[in-house]
Amino acid sequence: MADIAIRAVRKSYGKTPTLHGIDLAFASGEFVVILGPSGCGKSTLLRMIAGLEEITAGEIAINGRVVNRLEPRERGCAMVFQNYALYPHMTVAGNIGYALKVAGVPKAERLRRIEETARIVGLVDYLDRKPAALSGGQRQRVAMARAIIREPSVFLFDEPLSNLDAKLRVTMRAEIRKLHQRLSATSIFVTHDQVEAMTLADKLVVMNKGVVEQVGQPLDIYHRPASIFVASFIGSPAMNLFDAHISVDDACLAFGGTKVAIDKALAARLGERHVTVGIRPEQCVVTSEARGISMKVDFVEELGSGRVVHSELDGHPFAACVDEETLVRPGDRIALELPLAHLHVFDRETGRRIELEFEPRSGRSATKRQMLEAV
Amino acid sequence: MDKRAAFRSWWLPSLFALPQIILILLFFYWPAVAVLRWAFTLEPPFGGAAEFVGLANFREVFADPLYWNSVGVSLAFALCGTLATIFIGLVLALAVDRQLPGSAPFRFLYILPYAIAGPAAGMAFRFILSPERGLMASVNASFPDFWNPAKYGSHALILVIVVFAWKWAGYTFIFLLAGLQSVPRSLIEAAAMDGCGPIRRAVDIQIPMLAPTLFFLLVIMMTEGFVGADTYGIVARTTDGGPNHGTDVMVYRIVEEAFRGLNYSGASAQSLVLIGLIMIFTFIQFRFIERQVHYK
Numbered sequence: 001m002a003d004i005a006i007r008a009v010r011k012s013y014g015k016t017p018t019l020h021g022i023d024l025a026f027a028s029g030e031f032v033v034i035l036g037p038s039g040c041g042k043s044t045l046l047r048m049i050a051g052l053e054e055i056t057a058g059e060i061a062i063n064g065r066v067v068n069r070l071e072p073r074e075r076g077c078a079m080v081f082q083n084y085a086l087y088p089h090m091t092v093a094g095n096i097g098y099a100l101k102v103a104g105v106p107k108a109e110r111l112r113r114i115e116e117t118a119r120i121v122g123l124v125d126y127l128d129r130k131p132a133a134l135s136g137g138q139r140q141r142v143a144m145a146r147a148i149i150r151e152p153s154v155f156l157f158d159e160p161l162s163n164l165d166a167k168l169r170v171t172m173r174a175e176i177r178k179l180h181q182r183l184s185a186t187s188i189f190v191t192h193d194q195v196e197a198m199t200l201a202d203k204l205v206v207m208n209k210g211v212v213e214q215v216g217q218p219l220d221i222y223h224r225p226a227s228i229f230v231a232s233f234i235g236s237p238a239m240n241l242f243d244a245h246i247s248v249d250d251a252c253l254a255f256g257g258t259k260v261a262i263d264k265a266l267a268a269r270l271g272e273r274h275v276t277v278g279i280r281p282e283q284c285v286v287t288s289e290a291r292g293i294s295m296k297v298d299f300v301e302e303l304g305s306g307r308v309v310h311s312e313l314d315g316h317p318f319a320a321c322v323d324e325e326t327l328v329r330p331g332d333r334i335a336l337e338l339p340l341a342h343l344h345v346f347d348r349e350t351g352r353r354i355e356l357e358f359e360p361r362s363g364r365s366a367t368k369r370q371m372l373e374a375v
Numbered sequence: 376m377d378k379r380a381a382f383r384s385w386w387l388p389s390l391f392a393l394p395q396i397i398l399i400l401l402f403f404y405w406p407a408v409a410v411l412r413w414a415f416t417l418e419p420p421f422g423g424a425a426e427f428v429g430l431a432n433f434r435e436v437f438a439d440p441l442y443w444n445s446v447g448v449s450l451a452f453a454l455c456g457t458l459a460t461i462f463i464g465l466v467l468a469l470a471v472d473r474q475l476p477g478s479a480p481f482r483f484l485y486i487l488p489y490a491i492a493g494p495a496a497g498m499a500f501r502f503i504l505s506p507e508r509g510l511m512a513s514v515n516a517s518f519p520d521f522w523n524p525a526k527y528g529s530h531a532l533i534l535v536i537v538v539f540a541w542k543w544a545g546y547t548f549i550f551l552l553a554g555l556q557s558v559p560r561s562l563i564e565a566a567a568m569d570g571c572g573p574i575r576r577a578v579d580i581q582i583p584m585l586a587p588t589l590f591f592l593l594v595i596m597m598t599e600g601f602v603g604a605d606t607y608g609i610v611a612r613t614t615d616g617g618p619n620h621g622t623d624v625m626v627y628r629i630v631e632e633a634f635r636g637l638n639y640s641g642a643s644a645q646s647l648v649l650i651g652l653i654m655i656f657t658f659i660q661f662r663f664i665e666r667q668v669h670y671k
Contacts, residue, residue: 085561
């Protein structure tokens with residue numbers, strides 16, 4: 001159990017900066033997921049916590065103790081690597097027990113703990129095998145067991161599921177979550193997979209190009225993305241983004257040949273400007289031609305439980321989720337209503353979110369829902 | 376799918392291969408056949424009819440206590456030389472592999488001695504380790520004869536082994552560094568997370584993963600120590616096989632017998648014995664040591 005504080009941390013390789021001042025605080029026992037595209041610096045940040053990368057500037061504290069100058073072994077972290085990094089010349093038991101061997105734990109005690117740990121991850125029957133004789137999922141378990149046996153105060157996961165097939169990934173995801181509930185050590189999990197991030201995280205950190213874009217609970221981030229980047233990165237299918245114009249005189253948001261009326265005071269506060277507007281495909285509502293925006297269907301993706309309809313709005317690709325009953329074919333026209341409560345408005349220059357004046361969570365309640373009127 | 380381009384005629388490819396075939400015949404097979412013949416005949420040094428003597432040459436060689444001495448010296452030289460080169464090369468490679476700041480020039484420097492001819496290195500070390508004026512002279516001033524390769528066979532043997540190791544450590548270094556760099560970085564990091572310092576990591580993770588390279592170097596360096604051109608060159612330029620045959624390695628003895636003693640037949644018999652010995656050693660290495668090697 002340990003809390004982690006990351007203060008103004010920077011990282012440069014030579015003259016190339018990769019992290020531009022990261023400030024984060026994780027509470028003890030939290031499951032934190034750091035999400036971002038490849039090259040955003042998320043793995044670097046994790047490795048700096050682990051002590052595998054030097055910290056160029058700023059400081060990292062684990063349990064109130066600044067660890068900048070400490071060796072990895074002195075930080076009380078255990079790490080699961082993307083490629084598992086199992087020692088190929090040792091058996092499963094040797095791999096799991098290696099940390100204890102290094103620490104000088106007596107053999108009898110060591111064997112007992114290896115067996116105990118192997119039982120947690122379901123590897124008791126494989127202790128004598130070499131890693132080469134294991135499947136991908138089993139290797140993953142060995143890597144986890146190797147981390148668990150050290151009883152670390154901090155668990156670090158560096159994209160541990162990305163080498164597994166889709167089905168196994170879902171199972172292992174559940175197991176990691178269960179394991180966390182059981183051990184309740186602070187866990188930091190790095191991934192580029194937003195589904196993994198949403199399902200695992202207590203706290204989600206979204207990173208891009210060496211800066212933190214947003215920190216929060218997964219649902220908050222889903223419902224109130226702080227920037228265009230976060231909006232487009234979280235959610236599947238991705239959020240639809242298109243250009244719009246705020247008109248103060250008409251008190252409306254104009255896009256796609258339509259106008260959405262907004263509060264006069266709000267329009268005045270925001271001022272006359274061009275913005276980027278987003279809406280999630282699952283929040284578009286199919287409606288009549290008279291009430292919605294009419295679009296030509298380009299193609300349809302079947303999901304079984306529903307389908308995703310792809311079309312275009314103002315030259316931007318536009319996706320909408322519809323239910324099983326809504327049968328559409330390519331070439332058909334579909335009328336969609338974009339509820340104002342679900343519209344996300346972003347500054348086009350900075351990419352940051354502009355708050356409209358309604359509570360985002362309660363935006364789903366019918367009373368506050370303002371419908372889009374076709375002009 | 377067979378991607379080889381085939382020649383339609385037989386004479387064109389033969390023509391291309393001819394220069395190489397001539398070289399091999401001239402410089403490998405002809406001498407080898409000559410040695411084989413000479414070993415069983417009495418070859419007059421200045422030409423003339425050779426006389427078939429059967430195994431008499433071998434009997435003579437085996438009856439000579441100096442020959443058995445040279446076998447012992449060769450064994451000691453090859454074994455110590457091999458272990459020293461591999462150990463030094465390994466330590467240097469482990470140090471360079473850590474990629475500490477400023478380590479890049481050393482990669483080049485460590486390989487450099489390998490580019491120097493054995494006899495030249497031998498000559499240099501004759502001065503560097505000269506008991507009167509060299510590095511050990513000050514020690515000798517306080518403890519006379521603490522280091523005197525001109526007087527003690529053991530010191531002379533150490534001297535030639537030092538020269539051999541100095542030159543060949545760069546060679547093993549290249550292979551071991553390449554081997555170390557193919558060990559996945561994440562394994563080293565995993566070991567660091569597991570609580571290992573650099574030395575423990577080297578012993579537990581890196582060296583076991585280098586086993587194939589180490590085995591290869593063991594075989595190569597043993598052979599080099601027994602028959603390598605440098606072995607002759609170093610001995611000839613530093614100790615001349617002395618003192619009192621203390622560094623009379625087998626190759627040195629063979630060359631001396633043949634070209635100074637003009638005993639072609641005796642030298643040929645010794646050559647055959649040496650080849651046989653190397654075959655036995657290589658067989659032993661493959662039979663007993665290779666089994667301990669893990670290949671991935």
